[in-house]
Structures are given as structure tokens and as C-alpha cells.
Amino acid sequence: MNEAPAPGSLVFEPAKALPPTGPLVDEVLANDSREVPGSLLEQSAVFIGDKDLDVARYISQEFHDLEMEHVWKRVWQMACRVEDIPEAGDHVLYDIGTEQLIVVRTSDGSIKAYPNSCLHRGTTLRTCGGNVNRFKCPFHGFIWSLEGDLIAKPAAWDFPHVDKQNFHLPEVRVDCWGGFVFICLDKDTPPLMEYVGRLPEFFQEWPFENRHKAVHVAKKIPCNWKAAMEAFLEGYHIPTTHPQSVGYSGEAQGQYDVWEDQDHVNRVIVWVGAADTRSGKTDENALADSIIKDMPVLGKPGDIKVPEGETARRVMAQRFRDVVTKSSGVDVDKASDAEMLDAIQYFLFPNLVPWSGVGAPIVYRFRPFQNDPNMCIMEIMYLYVCSPDRPRRKGAPIRWLSDDETFADVAELGGLGAVFDQDYENLERVQKGLHMTHKPGVTLANYQEIRIRHYHAIIDRYIAEGRARA
Ligand code: FES
Ligand SMILES: [Fe+2]
Known part of the structure; x- marks a missing residue:
């Protein structure tokens, strides 16, 4: 296996080439009916190398163990939403590798996280989430308060x-951003708000604090966690894997941004249903139909006649604003066409993939399953915008899909369920193929797969720093 490079060895250069055809994202956003947030007009197309990624990164126990030790034990990772644990005593169990944490709302409303392990002889204190007013070990009956204080020891x-002093439940660091509860197993990792870099700025128009988790689906997938996540970080696969996405015409639709000063954040923007601004030859009604095909909530093909002088994109964005405002009660009139229609997808190292804008309220999370480099957990959440003054409902619990259930079986995922199934079909095949390949490395596109190369480089940086610390 290749040695991880030394920290700081990542060299950023301008991108070698951009898509040769148009329209590009900035050309499409220039025709928006609203002012587009400045952050969406930014571009950072870079080149950080074109060497193959070692296949061992996806299949070897040795590399998995390095990730566990030097990445997962040091990063901030999203454990749950605040609305998952609104009341004192509400708790969830969060698994990462062989670690399991109890993440609990305490009596004063703060959130704490403890390893799920009795301090007497190690028994797990909880087998599932729920609500309790104290943690009582089922073996000999030691009891801790929600705040982690020892309150009973039978046969004292x-x-x-x-x-009390030496038997307080050990606490793991907890912090929140955007209504997400993050945990960190390392005391030396910088604070969360430093770790997330520019992410809060990118979400200031539609903050996650004003969203509610209405859908949460999880499935075990027989592939490495990175192989699963990477299937969602690029639009390059769309024409082949999702051929029904007729509105997607090719590589020019994706803008991939990686910033030299953002170790933990990168982005892709994929425009939807825009005219070819270069040739000027576009059938706006056909474009409207192509948008509807991917977003059936907007109507049926043939429903919409785009008025003379208007564009399909503007008309469909307005229709979508009306649908969202009607269903949520939230005025989304300020949302640009891009924020209604386009895929604006960010990445927070190592495993959170939140979409921005209003139209696609998606968040993905990917994790290794236990200690297995060939198995992972993929989760899809829908976080709908909601009025800040509306009473908060509890977040939707995780619905675990069995091996036989498909994403299309989940009505709440809407039309995207079948799309996720198409992605799922590739994943087992990727892992099998990586085990069988006679080629030592995975080859990446320079531009469209830059986000994959970027976060692998950050993994290497963590491993190198961790080894240097050891
Ligand atoms: S192992 Fe928990 S009380 Fe004995
Ligand atoms: Fe896909």
C-alpha cells in the first residue's frame, strides 16, 4: 500500500480544462429571475494531481484500521438532529465502527454524549434510543443521571x-451547527465552528436551523463507505446510470468547486432545465417537460405552456415556489431559480453531504458498518424548510431498509427512490470489481471527480498527522 504523503503536500493548481461545451453554471445563473446568492457565483476549479488512488483504500483491513484510528477518532461527525432528541431524556445511539455513543438531551436542555458502556463491568447501558429519566445498567443495577452523575451503586x-468523582460517565465532545448534533472523540480537534469552515456561510440563505427532518432512511450496503459516498459526489455518472434524466445533457452541467483553504468542505452545482444559451435554439416547452419528468410534484408533461419571452426555468421555478409555500407555509419568494431547481450539493469531511437551496432538501450520511471495509451504512434524510415560529415536531425516526427492500419502496422518498435504487445497483458491483481488478489503482477524472480526489487527500493528511503524533 502507498505511504500517505506528508502533511501539506497537497499542491493546488488551476484546473487543466473545463467542459468544452455549454452552457456552464455561471451562464445559467446569470439568467436567473432573482438575485443569486454570491456564494453560488463563485468558482474554484483546481487541479490537485491525476495519480490513481490505491485500490487498497477501498478493500484492505489495514487501510480501514488507519481510517478508524486517525480519521474517525479525530473528526467531528454528525450524530443526529436536535429534533431527534427534543425532550429531557430523549436519546439516540450513534455507531461509528466499533464505538457506540449515547447522545442524550439532559435536564437543562443541553446535549451530552457518553460511550454506551457501564463503568462497572462494561455492559451496554442502552440497546436502543428512546426516552429515560436515568441510565440503569441491566446487569447489577448501577444508575447514572442524564448528566452522567453516578446516583446508585447496589451494595454500596x-x-x-x-x-461520584471517579464514576462520572466519560463525556465525548458535543457541539451543534444548523440543528445537527456533532460528536468528536478527540479532545485536540479544533472546535466545530472552525472545523466546518465556510459551510455556515454557504447555508445562510436557507439555514438548517429552520428545517425539519421529515424523512430518514438507512440501508446497509455491501461496499466500502467511500465507494458508496463517491457515487453521490459527481454528476459524471448521471447519463449512464440515470438515463431517464433527460434534462441532463452532460458534463457541462456540473461545476465542481474545491477551495485550497477549505480542508473539510467542497461543492458541486448541477443546473437543471436550462436553455442552450450559446446556440439560442431551444424548445422551452420541451425543456419544461424535461423538468417535470424529474420533478413530478410540478405537474404532468404537457401541462405547461411557456409564455412567449419567458423561459422554462423561470416558469418552473415559480411553480415550485408556489408548491413549497403552499405545503410548508414558508414564503420562499426570495429563492432564486437556482435554489429551487438546481442540485447544489456540499460536502463536509468526512461523510456528510448536505444539499443547499430549497427544492432538494436532501442530506446524505455514509459510515463504515462496524469494522468491515466491505460494508457500510448509507442514510438519506429530507430536511424541509419550516417556519421558525412553528412548533417543532420530533424528527422522523430512522427507517432501516432490509436487504430485500428498495428505496422505491419508501413512499416518502418520492420519485427519487427509484433514482437511489439505480445508484445502489452500482455499489455492490464496484466493491466486487475492486477486489477482482488486476489494476492497482482507481483512475479519476481531473475535473468532474475532483471532490473525490480532494477528500482522499484530506484522509491522507489526517493519517500522516496521526502517525506523526503517535
Ligand atoms: S456491569 Fe453494569 S452494573 Fe454491573
Ligand atoms: Fe446517482
Whole structure:
């Protein structure tokens, strides 16, 4: 296996080439009916190398163990939403590798996280999430408060060496951003708000604090967690894997941004249903139909006649604003066409993939399953915009799909369920093929797969730094 490069060895250059055909994202956004947030007009097309990625990164136990030790134990990772645990005593269990944490709302409304392990002889304190007013071990009955204080030890006379001070449940760092609850297993990792870099700025128009998790689906997938996630970080696969996406005409639709000063964040923007601004030859009604095909909530093909002088994109964006405002009660009139229609997808290292804008309220999370480099957990959440003054409902619990269930079986995922199934079909095949390949490396596109190369480089940086610390 290749040695990880030394920290700081990542060299950024301008991108070698951009898509040769148009329209590009900035050309499409220039025709928006609203002012587009400045951050969407930014571009950062870079080149950071074109060497193959070692196949061992996806299939070897050795590399998986390095990730566990030097990445997962050091990063901030999203454990749940605040609305998953609104009341005192509400808790979820968050698994990462062989670690399991209890993430709990305490009596004063703060959130704490403890390893799910009794301090007597190690028994797990909880087998599932729920609501309790204390944590009682089922084995001999030691009890801790929600705040982690020891409040009972049966046969106390036999434990003169155990007291409140030395038997407080160990706490793992917890912090929140955007209504997401993050945990960190390392005391030296910078604070969350430093870790997330520019992410809050990118979400300031439609903050996650004003969203509600209405759908949460999880499935175990027989592939490495990175192989699964990478299927969602690029639009290059869309014409082949999702041929029904007729509105998607090719590589020019994706803008891939990686910033030299953002280790943990990158982005893709994929425009939807725009005219070919270069040739000027476009059938706007056909474009409207292509948008509807991907977004059936907007109507049926043939429903819409685009008025003379208007564009399909503007008309469909307005129709979508009306649909969202009607269903959520939130005025989304300020949302640009891009924020209604386009795929604007960010990445937070190592495994969170939140979409911005209003129209696609998606968040993905990918994790290894236990200690297995060939198995992972993929989760899809829908976080709908909601009025800040509306009473908060509890977040939707995780619905785990069995091996036989498909994403299309989940009505709440809407038309995208079948699209996720198409992605799923590739994943087992990727992992199998990586085990069988006689080629030592995975080859990436310079531009459209830059986000994949970028986060692999950051993984290497973490491993190199971790080894240097050891
Ligand atoms: S193992 Fe928990 S009380 Fe004994
Ligand atoms: Fe896909």
C-alpha cells in the first residue's frame, strides 16, 4: 500500500480544462429571475494531481484500521438532529465502527454524549434510543443521571473505592451547527465552528436551523463507505446510470468547486432545465417537460405552456415556489431559480453531504458498518424548510431498509427512490470489481471527480498527522 504523503503536500493548481461545451453554471445563473446568492457565483476549479488512488483504500483491513484510528477518532461527525432528541431524556445511539455513543438531551436542555458502556463491568447501558429519566445498567443495577452523575451503586458497602468523582460517565465532545448534533472523540480537534469552515456561510440563505427532518432512511450496503459516498459526489455518472434524466445533457452541467483553504468542505452545482444559451435554439416547452419528468410534484408533461419571452426555468421555478409555500407555509419568494431547481450539493469531511437551496432538501450520511471495509451504512434524510415560529415536531425516526427492500419502496422518498435504487445497483458491483481488478489503482477524472480526489487527500493528511503524533 502507498505511504500517505506528508502533511501539506497537497499542491493546488488551476484546473487543466473545463467542459468544452455549454452552457456552464455561471451562464445559467446569470439568467436567473432573482438575485443569486454570491456564494453560488463563485468558482474554484483546481487541479490537485491525476495519480490513481490505491485500490487498497477501498478493500484492505489495514487501510480501514488507519481510517478508524486517525480519521474517525479525530473528526467531528454528525450524530443526529436536535429534533431527534427534543425532550429531557430523549436519546439516540450513534455507531461509528466499533464505538457506540449515547447522545442524550439532559435536564437543562443541553446535549451530552457518553460511550454506551457501564463503568462497572462494561455492559451496554442502552440497546436502543428512546426516552429515560436515568441510565440503569441491566446487569447489577448501577444508575447514572442524564448528566452522567453516578446516583446508585447496589451494595454500596462493597464499593468504598467507587465514588461520584471517579464514576462520572466519560463525556465525548458535543457541539451543534444548523440543528445537527456533532460528536468528536478527540479532545485536540479544533472546535466545530472552525472545523466546518465556510459551510455556515454557504447555508445562510436557507439555514438548517429552520428545517425539519421529515424523512430518514438507512440501508446497509455491501461496499466500502467511500465507494458508496463517491457515487453521490459527481454528476459524471448521471447519463449512464440515470438515463431517464433527460434534462441532463452532460458534463457541462456540473461545476465542481474545491477551495485550497477549505480542508473539510467542497461543492458541486448541477443546473437543471436550462436553455442552450450559446446556440439560442431551444424548445422551452420541451425543456419544461424535461423538468417535470424529474420533478413530478410540478405537474404532468404537457401541462405547461411557456409564455412567449419567458423561459422554462423561470416558469418552473415559480411553480415550485408556489408548491413549497403552499405545503410548508414558508414564503420562499426570495429563492432564486437556482435554489429551487438546481442540485447544489456540499460536502463536509468526512461523510456528510448536505444539499443547499430549497427544492432538494436532501442530506446524505455514509459510515463504515462496524469494522468491515466491505460494508457500510448509507442514510438519506429530507430536511424541509419550516417556519421558525412553528412548533417543532420530533424528527422522523430512522427507517432501516432490509436487504430485500428498495428505496422505491419508501413512499416518502418520492420519485427519487427509484433514482437511489439505480445508484445502489452500482455499489455492490464496484466493491466486487475492486477486489477482482488486476489494476492497482482507481483512475479519476481531473475535473468532474475532483471532490473525490480532494477528500482522499484530506484522509491522507489526517493519517500522516496521526502517525506523526503517535
Ligand atoms: S456491569 Fe453494569 S452494573 Fe454491573
Ligand atoms: Fe446517482
